[in-house]
Amino acid sequence: MSSGGRSTTDSMEVSYDVTSAQDGYMHNHPTGSKFFGADDLYSLCKLFHYGALQNYRTFTFTVVTNSTAYILMIEDTVKFRTFINIWMDTYEHIVAFSQNYYVTYQMDNDLTIGEKEVNFFKAMNSYPPNGPGCGLKLFRGNEDMTSFAPIKLVNGTLIKPNPCY
Numbered sequence: 001m002s003s004g005g006r007s008t009t010d011s012m013e014v015s016y017d018v019t020s021a022q023d024g025y026m027h028n029h030p031t032g033s034k035f036f037g038a039d040d041l042y043s044l045c046k047l048f049h050y051g052a053l054q055n056y057r058t059f060t061f062t063v064v065t066n067s068t069a070y071i072l073m074i075e076d077t078v079k080f081r082t083f084i085n086i087w088m089d090t091y092e093h094i095v096a097f098s099q100n101y102y103v104t105y106q107m108d109n110d111l112t113i114g115e116k117e118v119n120f121f122k123a124m125n126s127y128p129p130n131g132p133g134c135g136l137k138l139f140r141g142n143e144d145m146t147s148f149a150p151i152k153l154v155n156g157t158l159i160k161p162n163p164c165y
Contacts, residue, residue, distance in 0.1 A: 021054040022047070026062040034065045035107060035116045036072065038098040044072060045088045048080065067113060069141035071148050079135030083124075100126065114158060121153035 025047065027040070044061045046052075053059040053074075061072040074080050087097040102108045104126070105119040117138070124134040139148040152159050 023054045024060040028064040034067050038101040045084045069145050071139040073137045075137040076135035083134040118158050
């Protein structure tokens with residue numbers, strides 16, 4: 001990732017000026033959210049849409065929380081573009097996605113990690129109904145973040161880290 005981050009001592013924010021394609025993007029949620037937020041997903045969509053990914057096949061979008069770390073990778077660009085075109089094409093759709101994400105799937109409530117993971121998959125596959133999915137693949141880090149393994153939802157059941165699918 002390019003340097004150029006800046007922060008103030010009064011802020012928990014680091015801003016980056018993305019002027020060239022990136023290999024990855026990493027940020028943290030030091031308090032509160034235990035998972036990717038709607039704004040995080042919008043950021044990934046913008047990076048992809050504006051060609052800011054060096055290579056979409058290897059690009060990692062990471063969040064580190066006080067309980068674990070997650071990586072999103074783009075697995076299917078056709079599905080991901082469809083997801084962007086449905087949810088991120090207008091301000092109204094972005095707001096609708098955010099409301100759907102937080103209200104319908106309770107992503108801002110104090111759910112367990114497992115519940116948030118299940119709800120994330122449900123939210124990402126919610127539109128179009130029974131649709132093709134969002135084209136993203138989710139990985140969960142182990143306790144010391146030395147490895148990440150893919151997780152997925154199969155028939156409503158969360159399949160925990162399993163590198164063999």
